[in-house]
Amino acid sequence: MGIAIHLDDLSVNFDDRFQLNNLNWSIEAGQHWVVTGTNGSGKSALAAVLAGVGKIEQGSLSGLPSNVGLVSFEAQAELIAKELKKDDADIMDVISLGTPVHEMIFDQCQDPELAQELVEKFGLTPLLDRAFRKLSTGETRKVMLIRALSSKPNLLILDEPFDGLDAGTLTMLQEHLISIADTVPMVMVLNRFDEMPDFITHVAYMDKVALESKEAHKHRSEKKLSGAGKLALTVDKNDEQAFHELYQLLHLKTTDLSVPEADPSTKLPDLDPSQPLVRLKQASIKYGDTVIVDKLDWTIEPGQHWQLSGPNGSGKTCVLSLITGDHPQCYTNDIFVFGFQRGNGESIWQIKQFIGYVSTALQWEYRVSTSCKNVIISGFYDSIGMYTKSTDNQKKIADQWLELLGMKDRADQPFNKLSYGDQRLLLIARAMVKHPPLLILDEPCLGLDDMNRQLVLALIEKICEGKETTVLYVNHHAEDQIKGIEYYLGLKKNN
Amino acid sequence: MANYFNTLPLREQLAQLAKCRFMDSSEFSDGVEALKGKKIVVIGCGAQGLNQGLNLRDSGLDVSYTLRAEAIAEKRQSWKNATENGFVVGTYEELIPTADVVLNLTPDKQHTPVVKAVMPLMKQGACLSYSHGFNIVEEGMQIREDLTVIMVAPKCPGSEVRAEYVRGFGVPTLIAVHEDNDPKGEGLALAKAYAVGTGGHKAGVLMSSFIAEVKSDLMGEQTILCGMLQTGSILCFDKMVEEGIDAGYASKLIQYGWETITEALKYGGVTNMLDRLSNPAKIKAFDLSEELKVIMRPLYNKHQDDIINGTFSRVMMEDWANDDANLLKWRAETAETNFEKTPAGDVEISEQEFFDNGILMVAMVKAGVELAFETMTAAGIIAESAYYESLHETPLIANTIARKKLYEMNATISDTAEYGCYLYNHACLPLLGDFMKGIKTDVIGKGLATDDNGVDNARLIEVNAALRSHPVEAIGAVLRGHMADMKKIV
Numbered sequence: 001m002g003i004a005i006h007l008d009d010l011s012v013n014f015d016d017r018f019q020l021n022n023l024n025w026s027i028e029a030g031q032h033w034v035v036t037g038t039n040g041s042g043k044s045a046l047a048a049v050l051a052g053v054g055k056i057e058q059g060s061l062s063g064l065p066s067n068v069g070l071v072s073f074e075a076q077a078e079l080i081a082k083e084l085k086k087d088d089a090d091i092m093d094v095i096s097l098g099t100p101v102h103e104m105i106f107d108q109c110q111d112p113e114l115a116q117e118l119v120e121k122f123g124l125t126p127l128l129d130r131a132f133r134k135l136s137t138g139e140t141r142k143v144m145l146i147r148a149l150s151s152k153p154n155l156l157i158l159d160e161p162f163d164g165l166d167a168g169t170l171t172m173l174q175e176h177l178i179s180i181a182d183t184v185p186m187v188m189v190l191n192r193f194d195e196m197p198d199f200i201t202h203v204a205y206m207d208k209v210a211l212e213s214k215e216a217h218k219h220r221s222e223k224k225l226s227g228a229g230k231l232a233l234t235v236d237k238n239d240e241q242a243f244h245e246l247y248q249l250l251h252l253k254t255t256d257l258s259v260p261e262a263d264p265s266t267k268l269p270d271l272d273p274s275q276p277l278v279r280l281k282q283a284s285i286k287y288g289d290t291v292i293v294d295k296l297d298w299t300i301e302p303g304q305h306w307q308l309s310g311p312n313g314s315g316k317t318c319v320l321s322l323i324t325g326d327h328p329q330c331y332t333n334d335i336f337v338f339g340f341q342r343g344n345g346e347s348i349w350q351i352k353q354f355i356g357y358v359s360t361a362l363q364w365e366y367r368v369s370t371s372c373k374n375v376i377i378s379g380f381y382d383s384i385g386m387y388t389k390s391t392d393n394q395k396k397i398a399d400q401w402l403e404l405l406g407m408k409d410r411a412d413q414p415f416n417k418l419s420y421g422d423q424r425l426l427l428i429a430r431a432m433v434k435h436p437p438l439l440i441l442d443e444p445c446l447g448l449d450d451m452n453r454q455l456v457l458a459l460i461e462k463i464c465e466g467k468e469t470t471v472l473y474v475n476h477h478a479e480d481q482i483k484g485i486e487y488y489l490g491l492k493k494n495n
Numbered sequence: 496m497a498n499y500f501n502t503l504p505l506r507e508q509l510a511q512l513a514k515c516r517f518m519d520s521s522e523f524s525d526g527v528e529a530l531k532g533k534k535i536v537v538i539g540c541g542a543q544g545l546n547q548g549l550n551l552r553d554s555g556l557d558v559s560y561t562l563r564a565e566a567i568a569e570k571r572q573s574w575k576n577a578t579e580n581g582f583v584v585g586t587y588e589e590l591i592p593t594a595d596v597v598l599n600l601t602p603d604k605q606h607t608p609v610v611k612a613v614m615p616l617m618k619q620g621a622c623l624s625y626s627h628g629f630n631i632v633e634e635g636m637q638i639r640e641d642l643t644v645i646m647v648a649p650k651c652p653g654s655e656v657r658a659e660y661v662r663g664f665g666v667p668t669l670i671a672v673h674e675d676n677d678p679k680g681e682g683l684a685l686a687k688a689y690a691v692g693t694g695g696h697k698a699g700v701l702m703s704s705f706i707a708e709v710k711s712d713l714m715g716e717q718t719i720l721c722g723m724l725q726t727g728s729i730l731c732f733d734k735m736v737e738e739g740i741d742a743g744y745a746s747k748l749i750q751y752g753w754e755t756i757t758e759a760l761k762y763g764g765v766t767n768m769l770d771r772l773s774n775p776a777k778i779k780a781f782d783l784s785e786e787l788k789v790i791m792r793p794l795y796n797k798h799q800d801d802i803i804n805g806t807f808s809r810v811m812m813e814d815w816a817n818d819d820a821n822l823l824k825w826r827a828e829t830a831e832t833n834f835e836k837t838p839a840g841d842v843e844i845s846e847q848e849f850f851d852n853g854i855l856m857v858a859m860v861k862a863g864v865e866l867a868f869e870t871m872t873a874a875g876i877i878a879e880s881a882y883y884e885s886l887h888e889t890p891l892i893a894n895t896i897a898r899k900k901l902y903e904m905n906a907t908i909s910d911t912a913e914y915g916c917y918l919y920n921h922a923c924l925p926l927l928g929d930f931m932k933g934i935k936t937d938v939i940g941k942g943l944a945t946d947d948n949g950v951d952n953a954r955l956i957e958v959n960a961a962l963r964s965h966p967v968e969a970i971g972a973v974l975r976g977h978m979a980d981m982k983k984i985v
Binding site for chain 1: 553575580582
């Protein structure tokens with residue numbers, strides 16, 4: 001563990017859109033760090049600097065080891081985007097299947113033995129021949145972890161490594177990290193203090209930096225930064241007082257939330273209150289001989305808030321996509337949604353108008369470049385991007401949501417330049433903006449920091465209190481339970 | 496079967512070639528009504544077949560798939576594609592007699608046997624839809640008089656047709672009605688409803704004719720789109736290596752260079768692509784392209800003439816009948832070129848460097864786009880069609896080269912395009928031999944060796960004016976404007 005990394009008054013620029021200023025930080029031999037902070041403060045950016053990302057504008061960065069292993073949502077999204085892009089240009093009539101999992105893991109692998117062991121431990125063996133981009137969110141994350149761990153890194157950077165993993169996998173990963181802690185220095189970005197492994201020795205706290213006024217910018221350069229962050233303080237974990245204060249800081253709660261009204265001019269068709277919102281009868285999903293969902297009966301009545309849980313690969317997202325109409329096999333199942341028996345000439349947009357939806361996959365698919373305000377307004381149209389002119393009233397409501405999220409100054413900034421957590425908050429607003437009869441939140445807190453997690457959960461509780469929206473909530477974390485949810489459905493893994 | 500186009504009088508040929516109109520969104524207010532409750536049966540389940548079917552079904556339409564009995568018995572990929580997505584799949588005998596609309600989404604080469612097999616099974620008064628007019632126009636397929644024949648062709652790969660629909664949008668789409676087969680006068684209504692069902696009406700629909708589609712599509716794909724990029728790749732690579740530039744670098748500059756420079760073309764036409772160069776480099780690229788246009792114009796004319804009079808399709812169909820002997824030989828030769836065999840080096844090339852060090856490539860794209868456009872419009876094809884089949888599609892093809900070089904391009908385009916590409920390449924390589932002797936690394940590989948960016952004012956004004964006043968730029972500005980209106984906020 002002979003590393004010594006020094007950041008001296010370092011300022012780093014990320015594609016002229018984000019800036020880290022005046023970083024002073026030393027990572028000495030024998031230390032393991034956690035980086036934490038508010039959404040948009042540059043936690044992930046700081047970690048990425050250690051992986052050689054960003055342009056150094058001043059100061060110095062020394063002692064970076066040659067082989068750095070990096071696992072992050074950004075890197076995961078990039079890899080997925082790359083895989084999806086491979087599919088983009090087939091002019092001819094062929095279905096591109098994408099890179100298989102075994103190729104993603106074993107091509108250019110430094111330690112195939114370890115990789116093999118981890119594949120088994122993580123239960124990925126049955127998926128080795130499947131296309132990487134067909135995997136679930138949790139499964140792709142496991143592939144990322146295996147790639148990094150088996151690359152024989154001199155420094156391991158794990159940005160939210162535990163998010164999206166089920167309990168069994170999480171324990172396994174924590175044990176593995178403990179076993180290598182003596183030989184590999186680690187820097188972790190964590191939003192949850194309770195996930196901090198014991199071997200962590202130091203904590204770094206990041207904070208947002210107020211942007212200079214436009215006037216001041218003009219004099220310096222033409223850059224249009226959407227955010228900037230700094231390393232606000234570092235804490236030795238043995239210093240109990242300081243450690244506790246940091247914990248408090250992250251738990252700051254916002255008060256007095258109220259949800260903006262719906263738009264009276266874009267009123268949805270009335271639903272018959274005596275009929276269920278959703279009724280699945282003996283619903284099944286199969287790929288070839290592999291059964292993902294087996295004969296599921298499920299009825300959601302108006303006003304019944306549900307929590308759906310189950311390990312990675314148990315088909316949670318598949319079940320949801322039967323309801324939303326995104327799964328092609330919704331046409332071969334007995335599904336009744338919002339007054340429609342599926343497969344009788346209704347269009348998918350007639351179904352989607354009743355649903356608000358948030359998931360990690362949606363965030364990855366939301367790759368169009370549009371403004372933050374338009375992302376919220378697109379919720380009125382169930383579209384990704386905007387293809388219709390919005391009304392003044394819709395714009396007004398979007399402004400109210402931006403204010404609620406504390407993002408009023410970002411209204412016209414491009415969505416894809418925001419941090420991961422800020423993007424998520426906007427997508428939740430997008431889902432809620434039309435006050436849908438059914439709001440589906442597929443792991444809505446994935447990748448959010450403590451403060452924003454509290455904000456989101458408080459928002460969901462508010463929605464649950466109201467009469468008009470029924471909430472369907474999917475989450476791994478037992479502690480993220482929501483007041484007002486009284487119905488539970490647990491899915492088991494079939495294969 | 497005789498070439499249909501050649502049976503028409505000149506007046507009718509010209510009228511058909513000149514058909515292409517950007518439709519107003521108000522023309523789609525009936526939505527999918529004309530197809531509601533009708534039984535749609537798709538033949539073939541490749542990327543277009545599958546993804547169009549998914550969209551049509553999500554638009555509330557009744558879609559099923561018919562495959563050849565062997566494909567079903569052997570559970571081939573097409574069978575899997577359809578069944579895993581929850582579609583009913585059956586043989587021609589089972590499904591075609593029940594169909595109100597049959598969508599033929601098989602490759603060109605199979606059209607004659609497929610149509611001959613399904614036509615006798617089709618219901619009286621049903622509709623047969625194509626996504627490419629080759630079978631009707633070039634092969635002269637005669638369709639039963641009671642059947643309506645239409646064409647609906649999304650101008651994007653199948654995967655994108657689906658991805659854009661799911662986002663709530665669509666891809667630009669060309670529609671046409673075969674006037675000899677429109678007994679009930681419902682062809683246009685069906686084609687419009689089909690375009691709505693795939694989401695195409697949101698991105699823009701061109702109303703064209705079978706003839707305009709075939710004659711412009713063939714010309715575009717074999718000259719600028721595939722032929723020019725293949726020839727340019729081979730010539731530029733060999734020149735750089737001959738001049739001592741690292742082969743890995745040369746390979747990378749070309750493989751990713753076409754994609755990068757044509758991205759600029761996509762956003763702002765030839766003008767914007769040239770505007771990415773420094774002033775001295777822009778003038779250099781302009782001069783080179785003028786020279787290239789003079790040398791290559793007879794070749795573009797020949798391709799267009801052969802396409803218009805049917806020589807091209809006749810010769811190609813002779814090769815089909817000869818087990819694709821020429822096609823396969825040329826495909827093997829392409830795999831053996833030095834460019835194809837040299838992997839892209841592990842060097843960083845910035846976006847701007849692709850322009851600065853690829854002046855000749857920019858000149859080749861400009862010359863190819865303008866020549867293809869000029870030749871098509873001179874042959875009576877309307878500017879809208881000529882634009883879509885030249886400039887608009889160039890970035891799509893360039894993307895395939897970025898993925899896996901010429902192999903990928905030729906594997907993903909249709910056999911018809913691939914055949915035409917090789918024809919062009921074989922004629923163009925020797926044609927540019929003398930021209931290439933005068934080429935040095937300042938225009939391909941290293942960039943202009945000058946610290947002085949000065950140029951003569953008068954010359955720069957001339958060059959800029961020439962770029963901006965080319966007719967492909969005028970129509971391009973209008974059509975990109977339509978697209979931007981529709982995609983305004985994105």
